[in-house]
Amino acid sequence: MQKQIRIFVVMMALLVASAALAEASPTKRFDPGTQTCRILGFDSMWWGDGAKIFQNNCKSCHYRGNDQGAPFLYAESKSPAAWNRVFFKKYPQCARDGSWAALTPGDQLKLNDYLFRNGANTYDPNTAADCG
Numbered sequence: 001m002q003k004q005i006r007i008f009v010v011m012m013a014l015l016v017a018s019a020a021l022a023e024a025s026p027t028k029r030f031d032p033g034t035q036t037c038r039i040l041g042f043d044s045m046w047w048g049d050g051a052k053i054f055q056n057n058c059k060s061c062h063y064r065g066n067d068q069g070a071p072f073l074y075a076e077s078k079s080p081a082a083w084n085r086v087f088f089k090k091y092p093q094c095a096r097d098g099s100w101a102a103l104t105p106g107d108q109l110k111l112n113d114y115l116f117r118n119g120a121n122t123y124d125p126n127t128a129a130d131c132g
């Protein structure tokens, strides 16, 4: 029994150490708007709610070659920190002119989660979080 506990403690220590060293897909996000820590689960994956919200509410303008004057955007267009700024400051013109009006505050959190999790330089297959 003692030995099992020791093995468990060592395993946990290794897990924490590997998470601290790796540049991998983030698993948590601090949301400055709500001052909450968000655990990035299924909703933030490419098949989750956040991706659908992005597709239905943002890609209607932000696709390649659109005639709205909107730059092409996808999750990797910005770093996770930069995506957080977009949603916290709401600096894009489209966020201020009513183009985001269909989004509830909950939708915006999920969308921010998705873009943060899949932002530029988050994916690294040589890490425990992304391999396999």
Ligand code: HEC
Pocket (backbone or CB within 6 Å): 054, 057, 058, 059, 060, 061, 062, 068, 069, 070, 071, 073, 086, 092, 093, 094, 095, 099, 100, 103
């Ligand atoms: C009705 C069309 C429209 C919709 C819908 C729209 N946008 Fe935009 N967005 C624009 C246009 C046009 C610009 C460029 C404005 C400018 O020139 O400053 C822009 C600019 C931006 C920028 C700044 C671009 C940059 O390079 O930094 C971001 C970020 C952005 N939008 C995010 C979003 C997100 C996220 C959504 C979905 C919630 C969204 N937009 C929905 C039209 C739209």
